Amino acid sequence: MPTNADRSEGAHRRPAGSPIGVKICGIRERSAFDAACEAGADWIGFVFFARSPRCVTPQTVATLLRSEKKARPQTVGLFVKADDSTIERTLSVADLDILQIYDTPARALEIRQKFKRPVWLSCAVTTPIDLPENTMLDGYVIEPRAPADAALPGGNGITLDWSLLRHWQAPSPWMLAGGLTPDNVARALAMSHAPAVDVSSGVETAPGEKSPELVRNFIKNVRGYCAANKR
Numbered sequence: 001m002p003t004n005a006d007r008s009e010g011a012h013r014r015p016a017g018s019p020i021g022v023k024i025c026g027i028r029e030r031s032a033f034d035a036a037c038e039a040g041a042d043w044i045g046f047v048f049f050a051r052s053p054r055c056v057t058p059q060t061v062a063t064l065l066r067s068e069k070k071a072r073p074q075t076v077g078l079f080v081k082a083d084d085s086t087i088e089r090t091l092s093v094a095d096l097d098i099l100q101i102y103d104t105p106a107r108a109l110e111i112r113q114k115f116k117r118p119v120w121l122s123c124a125v126t127t128p129i130d131l132p133e134n135t136m137l138d139g140y141v142i143e144p145r146a147p148a149d150a151a152l153p154g155g156n157g158i159t160l161d162w163s164l165l166r167h168w169q170a171p172s173p174w175m176l177a178g179g180l181t182p183d184n185v186a187r188a189l190a191m192s193h194a195p196a197v198d199v200s201s202g203v204e205t206a207p208g209e210k211s212p213e214l215v216r217n218f219i220k221n222v223r224g225y226c227a228a229n230k231r
Contacts, residue, residue: 019231020189021196022202022222023076023175024215026054032203032210033064039074041198045076045100046089052202053146053208058093065094076100076120081107084114091115099203100141108137121203122177128164135172151165157185162191182217197222 024036025045033172036044046061047054059077065075077096079087083101090096100120101108112119118138124145125131144160159179175196180188201207203214225231 007122023198024201035212035215037186040155047078049080058090064157165192
């Protein structure tokens with residue numbers, strides 16, 4: 001089991017020769033999990049939010065993690081305005097490396113202090129004024145603001161104006177999310193200069209149904225962008 005120091009050090013780790021990190025989020029099935037591991041994802045995300053079509057149980061996650069005998073990506077648990085008992089019950093079954101939080105910065109910091117794991121805060125952005133300027137957290141997931149009538153805070157397939165991020169002086173590690181696909185990820189990287197990317201709906205054939213082929217192609221295209229641009 002990783003120590004707290006191991007978790008913090010690895011919260012934004014990169015594989016050798018691949019400076020842009022890749023997170024595949026919303027995995028529920030073994031086929032997608034295996035594809036992400038084999039293709040070299042840096043992080044695998046699991047959604048613990050009942051209203052999401054990507055919601056998964058802690059028991060399913062624990063089974064997937066036990067099945068992977070080789071080195072695997074770090075695991076990220078996504079929680080939306082979750083109370084301590086919900087997070088505690090999840091962690092008692094699935095030993096996640098990182099917590100991704102949809103809540104206020106103050107609440108995210110409370111969770112970090114209580115559970116002694118790196119915490120990433122999901123940050124909804126419409127204009128540059130929404131971009132964070134300081135933090136005591138371990139990272140940000142930058143994504144477009146969900147529509148007012150959206151049932152989910154993320155995973156809606158909406159893209160951000162990537163050019164908003166080009167000159168942002170980020171206060172901590174961050175990754176770009178929202179509407180990314182194998183076809184547009186290279187363009188998103190070129191416009192945003194993101195150090196990492198997070199995909200969910202963009203590698204699905206239906207809400208919550210990950211395509212192993214799309215997962216592999218997404219990671220392949222990120223690595224191809226790195227090679228072509230010497231990043």
